Amino acid sequence: MGWPENPPLQGEGDHLPLPANGGGGAPHSAALVESPPHRPFDGSPPRAGGDLTLNGRYPNDVLISGFDILFFWDARMMMQGMHFMGDVPFRKLYLHGLVRAADGAKMSKSKGNTVDPLGLIDKYGADALRFFMAAMESQGRDIKMDEKRVEGYRNFATKLWNAARFAQGNGIVASTSIVPPPATLAVNKWIIGETIRTVQAVDAALADLRFDGAANAIYQFGWSQFCDWYLELIKPVLGQMDAPATGPDADETRAVAGWVLDQILVLLHPFMPFITEELWSKMGEREYELIVAKWPVAEASAIDAEASREIDWLIKLVSEVRAARNELGISPGTRMAMHGREMSPDTAARLDRQSAVVARLARVDHVAGDAPAGGAAQIVVDEATFVLPLEGVIDLDAERARLTKGIAAAEKERDSLAARLNNPSFVERAKPEAIEKARADHAEKSAEAERLAAALARLG
Known part of the structure; x- marks a missing residue:
């Protein structure tokens, strides 16, 4: 069976193999324009006779395709290429997912859930x-x-x-x-x-x-x-x-x-x-x-491993102090004292080198010696404990009451969501997006309860 010079394309069955054999006419059509040979990404030599578009560009290094056309498009390209060209049309096949609506449904004009990328x-x-x-x-x-x-x-x-x-x-x-x-x-x-x-x-x-x-x-x-x-x-x-x-x-x-x-x-x-x-x-x-x-x-x-450890430690300390201040409702502009205890010699040396940075970013001033008696927030970073005295900074009794109330409310919502998620009737009948939202809300309330409990524990 011969190949016509410029065959008419009747439909999907005719144009399926075209990406594999060059995109126009027969695989060895004289209409293919001259182009420099394509050198594969792996550094191997270009195909022999790479003076034509087909020889210079075949096979491709990678084909990117949606998974939904794997069997009736990509597989046919592979079969056509191996049959007519004696080689695979691509070295790698990357299958990507489909873009769906926010609720996971397939986009459709009839549903009105399409998104215009422009x-x-x-x-x-x-x-x-x-x-x-x-x-x-x-x-x-x-x-x-x-x-x-x-x-x-x-x-x-x-x-x-x-x-x-x-x-x-x-x-x-x-x-x-x-x-x-x-x-x-x-x-x-x-x-x-x-x-x-x-x-x-x-x-x-x-x-x-x-x-x-x-x-x-x-x-x-x-x-x-x-x-x-x-x-x-x-x-x-x-x-x-x-x-x-x-x-x-x-x-x-x-x-x-x-x-x-x-x-x-x-x-x-x-x-x-x-x-x-x-x-x-x-x-x-x-x-x-x-x-x-x-x-x-x-x-x-x-x-530099030592420099990495020092700055990672600094970031962790500043982050923990900021988190404690935020959880306790302390104004960002309020300066506080900070006492360190149980510090190793290396940690003490790091704190001495980075004290100006800690003071600027965490709004705390390191004070040598033990912390005064009274309420304080405690922060553990590696082996060391850092104490932030709270007397005169916040009302400790009111803060304990606020945190206790917040923990109870968060735990109540967490347990309610857990009961709903453990209910087979809800899981079987609810829409997937409703189940996903319930799981996200449960995780959020669990984290909130843990965060407030940690803040209460810091008060001692």
Whole structure:
């Protein structure tokens, strides 16, 4: 049976094999235009005779497809390719889930639950929607359309933009180095190590085609470790915008901050190409665009374990003090004393080195010696206990009563939700979204009861 030069396509049965054999006419049609041979991603040589589009582009490295067409599309491409070309049409097949409505139902015009992606792009930006699709692409499940999450990723883009503005205002510019700059300060050694760990996590996730894992690793690092902690920790080193600090520590910190920001932009670019390319160009003169920038290299030797332990300890201490103050309703502006006990020599040395940072971020002043008698909040960080005297700060009896009442209310709601979830009639008859909401509410009330109980325990 011969192949006509330009056969008419009658329907799905005719066009199913086209992606596998070149997309137009017979597999060996003379109409195929010349193109350079395609070198596979694994570095193997291009196919022999790679002077035509078909030979130069066949087989593909990867096919991305919805799982719903695996058997009547992807499988047929495989069979047609092996039959007519003598080779598979793709080396890897990535099957993604479907985008469904917020309640998990399939989108349908008749149901009126469809979502216009162009409308979301107009409202939140293409980067936010693109990042949402990657972050929610968990293997083995569909994506539930959640506009709040898209909005949250728009906020992530805004936070990154503000971080770049902060950098520019403090003399931090584009890095000229691919490798980490030399660092002597613990905070700079720590952020270099966290950057390397993030590169390792992203590389591992992408190798496993876990796009959600890669996106979430970048998100957590960019939002929490870089923006929330590192930029706050280095503010005293940089000085004020109208009176920038000078000297070796300030120069080192600016170099490290510029390098880390560059690594974030490179890692984030596949997920948020537009804002990252814009920030890449705004941070200073570049010899090339971000899209062709070298991918970060995860040099494990650049991780300083001792610096990582010290700054991780500092973050944990500040976070615990802030949580205790918040649970007890203490005003953020109220300064408090803090006494440490049962501290190891290493912890005492860390506290001495980082006391100014703790005082600034947690609004507490370390006082040597035992805490005075009376009510106090106790915080345990590793082997040490830190005591925050509360006499004159809050009404202890009223606070105990408030916490006890809150615990009782949270436990009552938690137990009611648990009884509902343990009721077979509810589980069998309720809609899936109602069951999911009940489980989420139960988890929330359980966490609230535990949090309030911990606050009450701190009062002694």
